[in-house]
Amino acid sequence: MPTDHHWITTPVTADLLRGALELERTAHGVLPHRLPARARAQCADPQLAMSESQPSGVRLVFRTRATAVELDTLPTKRVYVGAPPRPDGLYDLLVDGHPAGQGSVRGGNTLTLDMSTGSAETRPGPVGTVRFTGLPGGEKDVEIWLPHNETTELVALRTDAPVGPAPDRGRRVWLHHGSSISHGSDAASPTTTWPALAASLGGVELLNLSLGGGALLDPFTARAMRDTPADLISVKIGINLVNADLMRLRAFTPAVHGFLDTVRDGHPGTPLLVISPILCPVHEDTPGPSVPDFSAVKSGRLRFRAAGDPAERASGKLALGVIRDELARIVEQRAAEDPALHHLDGRELYGDADYRELPLPDELHPDAATHRRMGERFAGLAFGAGGCFAD
Structure with missing residues (x-):
């Protein structure tokens, strides 16, 4: 694990993200959207707002020599009244296309839904961190797939080596x-x-x-x-x-x-x-x-x-x-x-x-x-x- 002064913080920008149509700047960082603002403005359905902001298929993709990666996020966890707790959303790490780790972020906002009344209440919570260490050395493509069913604001990306956009592999x-x-x-x-x-x-x-x-x-x-x-x-x-x-x-x-x-x-x-x-x-x-x-x-x-x-x-x-x-x-x-x-x-x-x-x-x-x-x-x-x- 590198010491603090070895960390490099890289802004999360559109060229490091795949699977989102738009990035919204928030008080904490950026929120990936899978529908553009013009579409969202045409429907006030809270179910749609929750669904399109859940980053199914959205992933950070970058080229780096880093062996350690940290991602700070602010998730929104869902709680259904009367139902058992839902597990924390999973982050999947791929290195050169192969599974290389999984993690979760604790804390975050809590959205409590009562299916019997249709009510919803959000309680704010803290930013958390998912950490991956022991990555192989040398240049590689790194992907962090965000939890497909958990709204996720991206706050900070830290690595122990510089990060750049992954090259286009020419895939359809x-x-x-x-x-x-x-x-x-x-x-x-x-x-x-x-x-x-x-x-x-x-x-x-x-x-x-x-x-x-x-x-x-x-x-x-x-x-x-x-x-x-x-x-x-x-x-x-x-x-x-x-x-x-x-x-x-x-x-x-x-x-x-x-x-x-x-x-x-x-x-x-x-x-x-x-x-x-x-x-x-x-x-x-x-x-x-x-x-x-x-x-x-x-x-x-x-x-x-x-x-x-x-x-x-x-x-x-x-x-x-x-x-x-x-x-x-x-x-x-x-x-x-x-x-x-x-x-x-x-x-x-x-x-x-x-x-x-x-x-x-x-x-x-x-x-x-x-x-x-x-x-x-x-x-x-x-x-x-x-x-x-x-x-």
């Missing part, structure tokens, strides 16, 4: 948008969300615009994707529209077309993959909304149930089966004039047999083992030979 950029499943809910760590695993296996740079609870065909998200450089694009659509009971089939179809039209305005010939929902038995035939099962919360478990009625599909309410059929039809219709548009049934990533072996612990979100399976499957289907993202 994969821009992905989805729900909390793609955001990484219940994944083991930031590099083991299914999109992060798939990107690693596919040899591409991930830009993850997945938003827990926020994959709702919002026009401002489509415009953010339109304006973001990318070589490969995917959108995973469906489960949040059912969770929120947001729209009927009459609104869904033109909203999908409009979302894809907007993305295509900025990326006319880019491979674009539309992914329908993975299997979710509670919502296959039963519309939303999804509501917490408070009897389970009292026993220390968080579970969800479908509050809709299957008969309501006749009046246009959305269940996952309806959404899958309509997405397949929309893509087939559009692909006649857009050969770079592709479709993937989400049940190829997680289907009936997977549910029997690896059930969804809360009825909505896959666990860590399922994230790994989905990442490996997606890499094979999309990046493998004959896949729509094959190099």
Whole structure:
């Protein structure tokens, strides 16, 4: 461990960050955002604000000879009333692309959420430090992946040797948008969300615009994707529209077309993959909304149930089966004039047999083992030979 006077402090700037669309200057440092300010200004939903500020796929990337690295951050920890404490968010360290350590930051702000009343209260807390030592000597690429599910202000980066931006390795950029499943809910760590695993296996740079609870065909998200450089694009659509009971089939179809039209305005010939929902038995035939099962919360478990009625599909309410059929039809219709548009049934990533072996612990979100399976499957289907993202 170097002594204090050996530390070099390097400002955290955009050229050291990947996976964020914008950096906000705060009282403590900088806060990475995955939606730009113009998009955030068009929606006052606190769930969206929390989700887009959680740095799923955001990482510090730099070239250095340092053998010790410290990162000061101000995390915001979530506490759910009546539920067991959540573990601290994990920071994954990669050296030249290989896992080299993990750590957490204690303390930070606390956001207390009461799911029975919808109330939220924030209590300020102290800045903390994650420290990595014993890195190999010599020039190397260092990546620190920020906790995918914990809002993280970056305060200071310290190393025992100078730091510079990592060179561009010429890898293709994969821009992905989805729900909390793609955001990484219940994944083991930031590099083991299914999109992060798939990107690693596919040899591409991930830009993850997945938003827990926020994959709702919002026009401002489509415009953010339109304006973001990318070589490969995917959108995973469906489960949040059912969770929120947001729209009927009459609104869904033109909203999908409009979302894809907007993305295509900025990326006319880019491979674009539309992914329908993975299997979710509670919502296959039963519309939303999804509501917490408070009897389970009292026993220390968080579970969800479908509050809709299957008969309501006749009046246009959305269940996952309806959404899958309509997405397949929309893509087939559009692909006649857009050969770079592709479709993937989400049940190829997680289907009936997977549910029997690896059930969804809360009825909505896959666990860590399922994230790994989905990442490996997606890499094979999309990046493998004959896949729509094959190099």
